[in-house]
Amino acid sequence: MAYQAIRGTRDILPGEVQEWQFVEDMFRDVCRRYCYAEIRTPVFEQTELFVRSVGEESDIVRKEMYTFEDRGGRSLTLRAEGTAPVVRAYIQHNLQGQAGRLVKLYYIVPIYRYDRPQKGRLREHHQVGIEAIGSSDPAVDAEIIDLALTFWRDIGIPDCRVMLNSVGCPECWPTYRERLHTFLADKIGETCADCQRRYETNIRRILDCKNEKCRQLTENAPKQVEYLCAECREHFDEVQSALKAMDIAYELDPRIVRGLDYYTKTAFEIVHSALGAQDSIGGGGRYDGLVADCGGKPTPGVGAGLGMERALLVREALGVTAQRDEAxxxxxxxxxxxxxxxxxxxxxxxxxxxxxxxxxxxxxxxxxxxxxxxxxxxxxxxxxxxxxxxxxxxxxxxxxxxxxxxxxxxxxxxxxxxxxxxxx
Ligand SMILES: [Zn+2]
Ligand SMILES: [Zn+2]
The missing domain is CATH 3.40.50.800 (Anticodon-binding domain)
Known part of the structure; x- marks a missing residue:
């Protein structure tokens, strides 16, 4: 009986590893130019870290985490997303130094999620990511988007689109939640089973449901950007000004809400037509409450995660490959x-x-x-x-x-x- 790699995982063989090394090298080089430093965190963390940060009602925590008890009886979870471990390390090692210092970090890591395996979405997949912790400056949000686009361009994927939204803050979100609740009240019976549950627990996620019926029903839903408080409004406007100053085109998209609880203000996704319907190849946003949620001093932050497998699929679709090793x-x-x-x-x-x-x-x-x-x-x-x-x-x-x-x-x-x- 021959052993096999576990379903949802795969070996990266010598013939294909060049592609991986090329993309990783390019990412490191882009991060060097934008002055981000690499951080490496362990592959597992206390389960509580992910539950607290990502949110009890998120798909990740509800059904996708690889959670196990170690021999000491602790509940541990394999890295289920990239940001929480970095924030944990930031707090634990007091990386902020003096107050007000912006800490810029990047990582290249495997991520573990018990999801239905499909092309480009494995149970062990790989992500490159960046986090800028310690500044609420909207220009940093724009820098994160710019870095992501520069990375895609450098690996031969120049024509990405940026979909931008603001998901507000604890100040303005409750008002919008009420509006959304009211708007959906007489429609919720027609939505998918997931959305019926989300209506009570995570209503925002109904907006990014991929189900066609759900999308129709939310076509004319009120938009978060129409209910932003003054601070969120100004921040959102300034993110857009900074993008314009960098000549970066973007589209406003009220359906970009991201699946994780910790996002505030800016939320964005980067899409590419080469992958069809599942066209998001990365995304991120601001998480001003996350450091405090994880036990640190209130500290703003913003970041992005970009899928390696998806990047490689787009390169393959476009016929771009790394040069063969010199003889x-x-x-x-x-x-x-x-x-x-x-x-x-x-x-x-x-x-x-x-x-x-x-x-x-x-x-x-x-x-x-x-x-x-x-x-x-x-x-x-x-x-x-x-x-x-x-x-x-x-x-x-x-x-x-x-x-x-x-x-x-x-x-x-x-x-x-x-x-x-x-x-x-
Ligand atoms: Zn707000
Ligand atoms: Zn739905």
Whole structure:
């Protein structure tokens, strides 16, 4: 009985890992330019952290968390979303330093959710994310959106759309909730079962239900942006001014409410047409109450999470792929025991000199050694037989052209270095 990767998880194999590394490298580079520093948090946390922050009534807490009891009887949960662990670490390590300092962090992490596995939404999926904690400046919200778009553009996805909304604050949300309640009162019987429950527990989420009937029923629903308090109104206007100052196009969309309880004011999603109906490839927003909810001093924050698998799907759909690795430099082929011993030393020397080099194992014929060099993508083979060994040279063969010439063994590293730089 062969073991299999667990349903909803997958292996990332050597042939595809280049894509992952490319996208991760680009994300790190964008974060460096925007002055965000990486943070790495453990893969599991106290269950309570997610329940408090994400909200008891959220889909995540109700039915998607990987929660288990450890041997000490504690309830632990695998990272169910990206922001709460970062906020927990921010509070625990007192990262804010002096009051008023803005702390900018990024992460590249796996996320665990017990959801129905579908394309681009696995039970173990990967997210890159950014969090800016310690400022209520609307320009920071805009910076987060700009960073996300720059990242997508840099990985070959330039034509993303930004869908923007404000979900208000504890000041203005209750008024809007009342309006929404009243508006839906005579319609709720016709909505899906999920929405009927949401009507009492999480009414805002009825707006982003994907069910066609529910969408029709909420077509003319009152909009949160029409009920913002003065502070939220001003903040929302200034986010839009900052986006305009950066030449970023956006569309106002009252259905962008995000699934998590902690959002306040700005909420946004980034969409791309390549993925059809399920076109959100990332999103985020402001969470001014979250640090206090998690036990810290009241501190504003804003962030975004972007799905790696979705980014890769869009790249695939658009036919964008990472450049193949440059050819490996050199494969050492040898004939006879003595030459083989010398080849072991030569291989080690070249690797220490910084070149990607390998050699044949298990005593194959020269013919099959050269075939191996070819199929594994080596640019050169250095052939070492008794005659070459005696004269201190190798026969250096270009795998593309089949041309062969002699090179002194002690000049080989220099020769390969030069070859690496040219004919790319
Ligand atoms: Zn407000
Ligand atoms: Zn519904």
């Amino acid at each position: 490996r430099a050199c494969f050492i082929a040898s004939i006879g025991d003595e030459a083989r011993q010398r080849a072991v030393g030569l291989t080690a020397d070249l690797r220490r000199a910084g070149l990607p080099v390998d050699m044949a194992r298990d005593g194959k014929s020269l013919r099959s050694q050269l075939r191996e060099a070819d199929t594994r993508g080596f640019r050169y083979s250095a052939i070492l037989g008794e005659d070459e060994l005696a004269r201190g040279v190798v026969a250096l063969r270009c795998m593309n052209t089949g041309e062969q010439r002699e090179v002194a063994m002690d000049a080989l590293a220099r020769e390969l270095m030069a070859g690496q730089g040219s004919d790319q």
